[in-house]
Amino acid sequence: MSTKSFKDLVVWQKARDLAVEIYRLTEEFPKSELYGFTSQMRRAVISISSNIAESYHRFHDKEKRQFLSIAFGSGSELESQIEIAKVLFPNLSYNKSQELLTEVMKILNNFITK
Numbered sequence: 001m002s003t004k005s006f007k008d009l010v011v012w013q014k015a016r017d018l019a020v021e022i023y024r025l026t027e028e029f030p031k032s033e034l035y036g037f038t039s040q041m042r043r044a045v046i047s048i049s050s051n052i053a054e055s056y057h058r059f060h061d062k063e064k065r066q067f068l069s070i071a072f073g074s075g076s077e078l079e080s081q082i083e084i085a086k087v088l089f090p091n092l093s094y095n096k097s098q099e100l101l102t103e104v105m106k107i108l109n110n111f112i113t114k
Helices: 010-027 037-056 061-088 095-113
Strands: none
Touching (some): 010 037, 010 095, 037 061
């Protein structure tokens, strides 16, 4: 199956689902974190899908890899933030967000290294 849009990419779809999950998760954070931790996690997760989309519309492999690498870096940033959140807000469930992030990172890693 050929892709007609970045929206056809499984990695983008999973990154979108991850963004939705992070938004749901951060809704549970204290309101005092709205402009701090909540905002930072949301920016990181949006960066993942945004850079995947941008890579799709680049013509040269080097450019594509650059944007996929940025998405991967944002995923690493989000992974770190989730680990900190687990300490700060231990009563929340992080399972779904961690599973989605792991899937996205594996796919991105395969794209970047091939």
